[in-house]
Amino acid sequence: MAVKDREKKNSRLKVKIGSVKLPNPTILASGVLGVAAGGLIRAWKDGAAAVVTKTVGLQPRSGHPGPRIVGLYGNSLMNAMGIPNPGIEDYLPEINAAVNQSIPVIGSALGSSPEEFAKVAVALRKAGVTAIELNVSCPHVGSLYLLGMDPQSTSAVVSQVVKQTEKEIPVWVKLPGSTDYPRLVQVAKAAEKAGASAVVALNTLPALALDVESRRPLLGAGIGGLSGPAIKPIAIRAVWELYQSGLTIPIIGVGGILTGQDVIEYFLAGASAVEIGTGVLTRGSTIFTQICDELTEYMKRHRIKRITQLTGRMKSQDVKT
C-alpha cells in the first residue's frame, strides 16, 4: 500500500511531539536498521512515521569486541555494540540519502563533552534532520550512562546543544535504562529546563548474561544492554512516573514493543509516541504497518477519534508506589 493511502487509512493515529507532526506514533529506535540509509528508508516504507539514526559521534568508533548481540528467551536481546560508527563526516551521505526522500530523520548524537555533542548536533541540523536525539544513556559505554544519570551533566549537554543549534531544531533526550525512577524524573526535568523538547524513555538496561560451561559473559564486553519484552514493564513505569511528575514536554516510550496493544499501554501511562527497536529485529520492519493496523482496529472498537486522547488516561487511583 502506498504511504499516502496508509496514512488515510490510519488517520486516527496522527501525533505531535512538540513541533514535530507525524502521521502515526511509531518511530524506528536508534541502532536498529539505522546504520545505513537503506535500513532507514526500508523502515519508513514499511510504516515507521520517523526513523532515528544509529548514534553517531564526532570521531569514528570501532565498538566492542564480539559477540556483540545475543538472543535471550522470549524475544528479548542483550547487546554490547559499543556504538560503532564512522564518525559524523562519513555518516552524512547516509543521512542525506534518507532526508532527500523527505523522510523525517531524527539524528542520534553522542559526545565526550557538551561541546562535542553540540558539534555533532550542528552537523546533523545542517544535514536537514527533523530533530536531534541525545544519547546520554548507553549502558555499555560507561561515561554516557553516568552522564544521563546526572541531572547537572545532562543539563549542560542540552543547554550547549540548544544554544549551538540556535533553538532551531527540537532536541530530544534519551534517558538511561534504570529503575531509579526519582533520578530519571530529576534528569528529565533538568533536560526540560535546559530546553529539551521531549524525553525518550528508555535506553537498554545494564545487565549480565553468562555461559555456564566457559563461565564467561556471553557478550564480548561483559556488561550489555537488555532490550525487548523483558524491559517493557520497567519502561512503562518510567513513562508513568515521568508523566505523573508534572513534566510538560512530551514523553516518547520505548522498550519491548511488539504489538498495537503494547503501544496503547505506553499511551495510557503517558506517552505521546513510541520507538521500536528489538521488535524490528525479531519481527521484521513490517512490524510498523502491523502495529498501526492493530491501533486503528482498537480505536474503532473503542470509538476513539484520535490516539492523542489516550495519553495519560490510565485509571491510576489504584496504583500504590
Ligand SMILES: Cc1cc2nc3c(=O)[nH]c(=O)nc-3n(C[C@H](O)[C@H](O)[C@H](O)COP(=O)(O)O)c2cc1C
Ligand atoms: C542492537 C541494538 C543497538 C542499539 N544501538 C543504539 C544506539 O546506537 N543508540 C541508542 O540510543 N540506542 C541504541 N539501542 C537502544 C534502542 O534504541 C532502544 O532504546 C532499546 O533497545 C529499547 O527498545 P526495544 O526493546 O524496542 O529494543 C540499541 C538497541 C539494540 C537492540
